Amino acid sequence: xxxxxxxxxxxxxEVEVDAATPLLWVLRDHLNLTxxxxxxxxxxCGACTVHLDGVAVRSCQMxxxxxxxxxxxxxxxLSENGDxxxxxxxxxxxxxxxxxxxSGQIMTAVAFLKENPNPSDPEIENAMxxxxxxxxxYLRIKAAVKTAANS
Amino acid sequence: MLPKLPFFKTKEPKNQSKVFIxxxxxFLKISSLVTGGFVMGINFQCAGPKGEVITFAxxxxxxxxxxxxxxxxxxxxxxxxxxxxxxxxxxADEMGAEWSKVKIAQAxxxxxxxxxxxxxxxxxxxxxxxxxxxAGGTARQxxxxxxxxxxxxxxSECSTENSQVLHSSGKKIKFGDLVADMGKMEIPKxxxxxxxxxxxxxxxxxxxxxxxAKDMSTGKAIYGADVDLPNMQIAVIRRSPVVGAKVISFNDxxxxxxxxxxxxxxxxxxxNPPGLDKPLEGVAVIADNTWAAMKGRDALEIEWDLGENQxxxxxxxxxxxxxxxxxxGKLRRERGDFKAAQRNAGKRIERTYLAPFYAHATxxxxxxxxxxxxxxxxxxxxxxQHPQWARQAVADALNIDLYNVTVNVTLLGGGxxxxxxxxxxxxxxxxxxxxxxxxxxxxxxxxxxxxxxxHAQSAQRIKAxxxxxxNLSGWNHHTVFPAIGATASATELHPSDGELGxxxxxxxxxxxxxxxxxxxxxxxxxxxWLRSVSNIHHSFxxxxxxxxxxxxxxxxxxxxxxxLLGEDKNLNFEGExxxxxxxxxxxxxxxxxxxxxxxxxxxxxxxxxxxKNAVAEGKAMGFAAHKSFLTYVACIVRVEKGAxxxxxxxxxxxxxxxxxxxxxxxxRSQFEGxxxxxxxxxxxxxxxxxxxxxxxxxxxxxxIIRMPQSPKKIHVHIVESMEKPTGVGEPPxxxxxxxxxxxxxxxxxERIYQLPFKA
Ligand code: FES
Ligand code: FES
Numbered sequence: 001x002x003x004x005x006x007x008x009x010x011x012x013x014e015v016e017v018d019a020a021t022p023l024l025w026v027l028r029d030h031l032n033l034t035x036x037x038x039x040x041x042x043x044x045c046g047a048c049t050v051h052l053d054g055v056a057v058r059s060c061q062m063x064x065x066x067x068x069x070x071x072x073x074x075x076x077x078l079s080e081n082g083d084x085x086x087x088x089x090x091x092x093x094x095x096x097x098x099x100x101x102x103s104g105q106i107m108t109a110v111a112f113l114k115e116n117p118n119p120s121d122p123e124i125e126n127a128m129x130x131x132x133x134x135x136x137x138y139l140r141i142k143a144a145v146k147t148a149a150n151s
Numbered sequence: 152m153l154p155k156l157p158f159f160k161t162k163e164p165k166n167q168s169k170v171f172i173x174x175x176x177x178f179l180k181i182s183s184l185v186t187g188g189f190v191m192g193i194n195f196q197c198a199g200p201k202g203e204v205i206t207f208a209x210x211x212x213x214x215x216x217x218x219x220x221x222x223x224x225x226x227x228x229x230x231x232x233x234x235x236x237x238x239x240x241x242x243a244d245e246m247g248a249e250w251s252k253v254k255i256a257q258a259x260x261x262x263x264x265x266x267x268x269x270x271x272x273x274x275x276x277x278x279x280x281x282x283x284x285x286a287g288g289t290a291r292q293x294x295x296x297x298x299x300x301x302x303x304x305x306x307s308e309c310s311t312e313n314s315q316v317l318h319s320s321g322k323k324i325k326f327g328d329l330v331a332d333m334g335k336m337e338i339p340k341x342x343x344x345x346x347x348x349x350x351x352x353x354x355x356x357x358x359x360x361x362x363x364a365k366d367m368s369t370g371k372a373i374y375g376a377d378v379d380l381p382n383m384q385i386a387v388i389r390r391s392p393v394v395g396a397k398v399i400s401f402n403d404x405x406x407x408x409x410x411x412x413x414x415x416x417x418x419x420x421x422x423n424p425p426g427l428d429k430p431l432e433g434v435a436v437i438a439d440n441t442w443a444a445m446k447g448r449d450a451l452e453i454e455w456d457l458g459e460n461q462x463x464x465x466x467x468x469x470x471x472x473x474x475x476x477x478x479x480g481k482l483r484r485e486r487g488d489f490k491a492a493q494r495n496a497g498k499r500i501e502r503t504y505l506a507p508f509y510a511h512a513t514x515x516x517x518x519x520x521x522x523x524x525x526x527x528x529x530x531x532x533x534x535x536q537h538p539q540w541a542r543q544a545v546a547d548a549l550n551i552d553l554y555n556v557t558v559n560v561t562l563l564g565g566g567x568x569x570x571x572x573x574x575x576x577x578x579x580x581x582x583x584x585x586x587x588x589x590x591x592x593x594x595x596x597x598x599x600x601x602x603x604x605x606h607a608q609s610a611q612r613i614k615a616x617x618x619x620x621x622n623l624s625g626w627n628h629h630t631v632f633p634a635i636g637a638t639a640s641a642t643e644l645h646p647s648d649g650e651l652g653x654x655x656x657x658x659x660x661x662x663x664x665x666x667x668x669x670x671x672x673x674x675x676x677x678x679x680w681l682r683s684v685s686n687i688h689h690s691f692x693x694x695x696x697x698x699x700x701x702x703x704x705x706x707x708x709x710x711x712x713x714x715l716l717g718e719d720k721n722l723n724f725e726g727e728x729x730x731x732x733x734x735x736x737x738x739x740x741x742x743x744x745x746x747x748x749x750x751x752x753x754x755x756x757x758x759x760x761x762x763k764n765a766v767a768e769g770k771a772m773g774f775a776a777h778k779s780f781l782t783y784v785a786c787i788v789r790v791e792k793g794a795x796x797x798x799x800x801x802x803x804x805x806x807x808x809x810x811x812x813x814x815x816x817x818x819r820s821q822f823e824g825x826x827x828x829x830x831x832x833x834x835x836x837x838x839x840x841x842x843x844x845x846x847x848x849x850x851x852x853x854x855i856i857r858m859p860q861s862p863k864k865i866h867v868h869i870v871e872s873m874e875k876p877t878g879v880g881e882p883p884x885x886x887x888x889x890x891x892x893x894x895x896x897x898x899x900x901e902r903i904y905q906l907p908f909k910a
Contacts, residue, residue: 001410018442039516044851045514045596095368097233097824098229098231098513129857130857134513134514134565134855135514136825137824139862
C-alpha cells in the first residue's frame with residue numbers, strides 16, 4: 001500500500017492503495033466516481049476512458065503509480081451541468097441505448113475533437129475504433145460527434 | 152426451476168381489473184421520489200385456466216403530488232430498448248401529464264404487485280400497451296371528474312393537458328391542486344374508461360427521448376456495480392473451467408497473503424446439468440476492493456475434477472451434428488408428401504448451414520450486490536432482466552422466505568437474454584451470507600465469456616425440390632442444436648417446440664410439400680437465449696436457401712418470396728405441426744401470421760432500396776424477410792469492397808410492421824443497433840470449446856464490430872399501422888444476417904454456408 005495524491009476533476013484527492021492498482025479501480029472503488037466503467041480490463045473496449053491532461057487514456061491499463069502530476073478528468077468532471085457541447089450533442093441525437101459505454105465514448109470524442117475540430121467521417125471512425133458499443137449506437141455517435149464539431 | 156420462456160406462455164386473460172388506492176406506505180416503499188400527494192394503483196388481473204386470479208399486468212402506480220409532480224413506476228428492466236421510458240410515457244400521454252416533468256421510479260421484483268417483470272422476448276409493449284393506456288385513462292377520468300365537481304360543470308366539458316384539467320371556458324386547474332379531492336372520488340370501472348383518439352396523442356406514435364439519456368451522458372446513471380453500500384466487500388470468483396467440474400481441493404495461502412483479501416469461500420455448483428438459475432462451482436476471493444479480489448483470485452491454487460465434459464470439442468460436435476442431419480430425424484411439421492415431391496422433382500437442391508456458439512458479451516459484465524442481514528433477510532441490487540426469478544433463486548439458495556428477499560433493479564449495461572439468468576445474483580447472496588457483510592460479485596470480461604449461457608451452435612440441412620416447371624414443390628428442413636432445456640435437464644436432446652417455433656416450423660411459404668425434422672444433440676456447456684434466439688440460425692439457413700432457390704428458378708428473390716407467400720391470408724399451420732405452436736405466447740387467433748403483412752414490408756423495402764435498379768460494378772445488394780416475435784421485417788443490405796479490400800456495408804434498409812409504433816425513435820434505434828449486433832454475429836464473433844473450455848478470453852478473441860466496419864447508414868421504414876403493437880428488440884437481427892450473406896454472394900460469387908464469415 002502506498003499513498004498517492006491525485007488531481008481529479010480539479011480537486012486534489014489522496015488515496016492509499018496498492019501501487020499497481022489501475023486508475024479505473026481507484027476511481028470506482030476508492031473515490032466513488034462510478035461514471036467510468038469497466039468493460040474488458042485489457043484496453044480493448046474503451047468503457048474506462050478518462051483524460052490525463054486532456055488526452056484520452058484507458059484507465060484499466062493505467063497503474064495509479066504511473067500518474068505523476070497530470071490532471072485527471074472523468075466523465076463527472078467534464079462539465080458542471082452536463083452541458084459540454086459533446087454531451088449536448090449526445091442528447092440531441094438521443095445516442096444512448098443501454099448507456100453503459102457512453103461515458104467512454106464521450107471522453108474519447110471530447111479528446112479527439114480537441115485535436116481535430118473538423119474531422120472527416122473516416123477520421124471519426126478511426127478515432128472511435130477503440131470504443132465498443134455492444135448496443136450498436138455507432139451511427140448516432142458519429143452524428144453527435146459531427147454536431148459537436150460544428151457547434 | 153425452469154423459466155417461463157416467453158414463447159411458452161399461453162395465457163388467455165379474462166379481465167378482472169380494478170382500481171384501488173394503495174396504502175401510502177406501500178407506495179413510499181417503491182419510490183423514494185414521492186413527496187406525498189395522491190397515489191392510485193390500477194390492478195390488472197385475469198382469471199387463469201382454473202379460475203385462479205393471475206396478475207397479468209402490473210399494478211400501475213401513479214402518484215400525483217400537491218406540487219404537481221407526477222411519478223410513474225417502471226416495472227420492466229431497462230437494458231437499452233427504452234422500455235423504462237416508453238411504458239410510463241403511454242400512461243402520461245393518456246393521462247395528459249406534462250411529460251418533461253414526469254418522474255420515473257424503478258420497481259423492485261414483486262410478482263404480486265407488478266405481474267410479469269421478465270423483460271425478455273420482445274413482449275413488453277405487446278403485453279402492456281393496453282393496460283398502460285387504461286391506467287392513464289382512469290387517472291384522467293378521475294381528475295376530470297374532480298375538477299368538474301369543483302367547478303360545478305359537466306365532466307364532458309373537461310379535458311387534460313400539461314398536468315392540468317382544462318374546462319371549455321378556458322378555466323384551468325393543476326392536477327396537484329386536485330389531490331385532496333381525488334381520495335374522495337369514486338373509482339371508475341375499467342369498462343367505463345374511454346381512451347383518447349390515437350390522433351390526439353402527443354407522445355405515443357412520436358419520437359420520444361429516453362428518460363435516462365442525460366444521466367447516461369454525464370456518468371450519473373446507476374448500473375449493477377455502481378451501488379455502494381457501507382462495509383461492502385468485493386468478490387471475484389474462479390469458476391469451474393469446464394461445466395460440471397468439481398473442486399477437489401484448493402490452497403488459498405497465496406491469495407490470503409495479498410493485502411486487502413479477507414476471506415476465501417467455496418461455492419457449490421449444481422454439477423451436470425448445471426441448471427439455468429444455479430451458480431457454477433467455484434472458489435471466491437472476498438476482498439476490500441476489486442483489484443485485491445482479482446489478484447487474490449489469480450493466486451488461488453485449485454485442484455479440479457473436470458468431469459465428463461473435459462474431452463468435449465465444439466468443432467467435433469458440430470461435425471457430428473452435421474452428419475446426423477443426413478438421416479431421418481424427429482418429425483416436427485409435415486404437409487403433403489416431401490418424399491413423393493423428391494421422386495417427381497425436376498431439380499433437387501441440398502445445402503447445409505452451420506452457425507457457432509455465441510456469447511452475449513453485454514458491455515457490462517454481470518455484477519450483483521447482496522446484503523444478507525441475518526434473520527433470513529436479504530436485499531439485492533442487480534442489473535437483472537428478471538427480478539422475480541432472481542428473487543426466487545436467492546430465496547431457494549439461502550433457504551429463506553421469498554417475501555424476505557428484496558430485489559432492486561439497476562440499469563442494465565446490456566442484457567440480450569444473459570441477465571435473465573440469476574446465477575450471478577445467487578453468487579452475491581451466498582457470499583454476503585458467508586462474509587457477513589454486503590458483497591458485490593464482480594465478473595471480469597474473461598469470466599463473462601468463459602461462463603456464459605451460450606447461444607447454441609447449430610447444423611442445418613435443407614433439401615428442396617423444384618417441379619418440372621421450376622416451381623418450388625418441396626421443402627425439407629433438418630435442424631439440430633443443443634436445447635436450452637438441456638441446461639436444466641440432461642434428457643432434453645431435441646430442441647423444444649418453443650425453439651422450433653422461432654423461424655423453423657413457422658415457415659410461412661406456400662410450398663405443397665413440407666417436412667421439418669430435428670435431430671439429437673447434447674449440451675456440454677450452458678445454453679441460453681440470445682437476442683432473437685433460434686431465429687438467428689433458422690433465418691440464416693432459410694433465407695439463404697430461398698435466395699439460392701430463386702436463382703435456380705431464374706427469378707428475382709424479392710418476387711420469388713412475395714410469390715411464395717401467395718394470397719393474403721392468415722396462417723395457423725393447423726394439422727401440420729407435431730406438438731405445440733408457441734406463437735410467442737399469444738393465441739394464433741389474436742396474432743395470426745398474416746402473409747399480406749409480410750408481403751407489404753417486402754414491397755416497401757424493395758422500393759426504398761431501389762432493389763430493381765442495377766448496381767454499379769463492385770457493389771451488390773442482398774435481401775431477406777423474416778417475421779419474429781410477431782413483428783414483420785424485411786431487410787436489404789448493400790455491400791462493396793473498400794479501397795483496402797475490406798468489406799464495406801454502406802447502407803441497410805429495413806421495413807418493419809410492428810403494429811402501432813409506440814415510440815418511433817426507439818423503434819429506429821433498436822433496428823440501428825440490431826443491424827450492428829447482427830453484423831457481429833455474421834462476421835466477427837464465435838465461441839469455440841476444446842477440452843470442455845471456452846477458448847476466447849476477451850474482446851481480442853471474441854470480436855465485436857467496431858465503428859469503422861459497421862454499417863454506415865441504416866434506414867428504417869416503420870409501416871403505419873393500427874394493428875396491436877408488437878416488440879422490436881429482437882426482430883431486426885434474423886433477416887439482417889441472411890440479407891448480408893445474400894449480398895456477399897452477389898459481390899463475390901460465393902455462397903456463405905457457415906457463420907461467421909470473413910471478408
Ligand atoms: S475496460 Fe478499459 S478498455 Fe475496456
Ligand atoms: S449503449 Fe449499450 S453498449 Fe453502447
